Amino acid sequence: MADATRDIENLIELMAKLPGLGPRSARRAVLHMIKKRGLLMTPLADAMHIVAATARECLNCGNIGTSDVCDICTSEKRATGELCVVEDVADLWAMERGASFAGRYHVLGGTLSALDSMGPDELRIPKLVDRVKTEGITEVILALNATVDGQTTAHYIAEQLEGLGVSVTSLAQGVPIGGELDYLDDGTITAALRARKSF
Amino acid sequence: MADATRDIENLIELMAKLPGLGPRSARRAVLHMIKKRGLLMTPLADAMHIVAATARECLNCGNIGTSDVCDICTSEKRATGELCVVEDVADLWAMERGASFAGRYHVLGGTLSALDSMGPDELRIPKLVDRVKTEGITEVILALNATVDGQTTAHYIAEQLEGLGVSVTSLAQGVPIGGELDYLDDGTITAALRARKSF
Numbered sequence: 001m002a003d004a005t006r007d008i009e010n011l012i013e014l015m016a017k018l019p020g021l022g023p024r025s026a027r028r029a030v031l032h033m034i035k036k037r038g039l040l041m042t043p044l045a046d047a048m049h050i051v052a053a054t055a056r057e058c059l060n061c062g063n064i065g066t067s068d069v070c071d072i073c074t075s076e077k078r079a080t081g082e083l084c085v086v087e088d089v090a091d092l093w094a095m096e097r098g099a100s101f102a103g104r105y106h107v108l109g110g111t112l113s114a115l116d117s118m119g120p121d122e123l124r125i126p127k128l129v130d131r132v133k134t135e136g137i138t139e140v141i142l143a144l145n146a147t148v149d150g151q152t153t154a155h156y157i158a159e160q161l162e163g164l165g166v167s168v169t170s171l172a173q174g175v176p177i178g179g180e181l182d183y184l185d186d187g188t189i190t191a192a193l194r195a196r197k198s199f
Numbered sequence: 200m201a202d203a204t205r206d207i208e209n210l211i212e213l214m215a216k217l218p219g220l221g222p223r224s225a226r227r228a229v230l231h232m233i234k235k236r237g238l239l240m241t242p243l244a245d246a247m248h249i250v251a252a253t254a255r256e257c258l259n260c261g262n263i264g265t266s267d268v269c270d271i272c273t274s275e276k277r278a279t280g281e282l283c284v285v286e287d288v289a290d291l292w293a294m295e296r297g298a299s300f301a302g303r304y305h306v307l308g309g310t311l312s313a314l315d316s317m318g319p320d321e322l323r324i325p326k327l328v329d330r331v332k333t334e335g336i337t338e339v340i341l342a343l344n345a346t347v348d349g350q351t352t353a354h355y356i357a358e359q360l361e362g363l364g365v366s367v368t369s370l371a372q373g374v375p376i377g378g379e380l381d382y383l384d385d386g387t388i389t390a391a392l393r394a395r396k397s398f
Contacts (some may be wrong), residue, residue, distance in 0.1 A: 007246065007265075025219040031263075
């Protein structure tokens with residue numbers, strides 16, 4: 001087996017480092033790629049090299065793009081005065097797929113967490129305060145996950161923004177579209193009941 | 200967003216073609232890679248290029264290696280007269296991890312299936328018959344999956360090998376090591392009971 005297996009084992013080990021793939025599924029993925037090496041493996045490797053060479057974090061908002069400042073931050077159309085704060089680039093992409101937000105974003109890169117020693121500085125919160133002061137922001141929308149850490153972070157950010165003259169809002173909590181009450185947790189039902197609106 | 204997003208979207212689409220990854224987990228994997236582009240993405244792309252350039256199927260047994268005939272087929276030590284028939288290279292690897300089989304393999308590349316129009320020729324069964332005749336094989340071990348298609352294929356192969364003077368065996372069926380009866384299906388329990396042995 002010698003070299004062949006060493007190269008393949010090396011590839012499997014690297015693939016297993018991706019989130020969502022364990023050793024077993026990495027092996028399955030590698031075998032699949034080897035079978036389709038011309039159609040899938042080589043194009044995939046090429047695509048990775050291109051993205052690895054060009055992708056970088058926006059110095060302003062933390063989004064991923066190819067320039068130092070991303071296209072959303074440079075687009076004049078997105079200067080609506082609304083700034084949406086998200087935990088991660090994946091959340092920014094999720095908001096963009098919704099295509100209902102026209103403003104700009106600020107990616108924290110995580111949540112406050114004593115356990116993971118994530119403080120305000122690791123989270124680009126000072127940069128957020130800067131941007132609110134200098135970019136003519138009128139509303140900061142906290143689109144953080146509805147987890148304990150997410151909500152703790154939201155409260156901390158709201159405190160930091162006090163006195164800066166911006167309104168701070170957060171996403172509504174309630175029954176998801178298509179959701180069935182029977183399958184919802186109690187917390188969501190309670191939140192939806194508290195925030196009920198006239199029909 | 201323009202080019203950056205197009206390259207990244209392209210990479211996500213390619214990743215989503217891997218077994219076990221959907222569009223959502225592919226996106227998560229790509230974001231993870233972008234964050235670790237130096238440590239993970241570039242080495243991964245390099246490893247893929249190496250494997251894509253060197254890996255090929257063994258002309259004799261169907262295993263994956265770097266030469267036309269794989270190391271197991273060329274190793275004199277593995278010429279024990281035992282030939283283990285498996286559906287897929289993944290199964291061969293699983294057998295090798297067990298490290299209890301010292302003979303050679305024959306990879307079918309699937310199972311007989313009228314639905315997928317997989318006939319004996321697609322499955323390298325003629326090649327198997329050839330090898331049994333010419334490689335001094337004394338025992339053919341059918342290590343096919345315990346599925347309907349796997350067992351159909353096993354029966355077909357056993358028929359083809361009749362009269363060639365080799366013994367044809369199959370893996371034992373029973374309770375897996377560490378298995379709990381309560382979680383086993385009825386078929387396994389029935390098979391294990393039928394094949395019971397004295398304690």
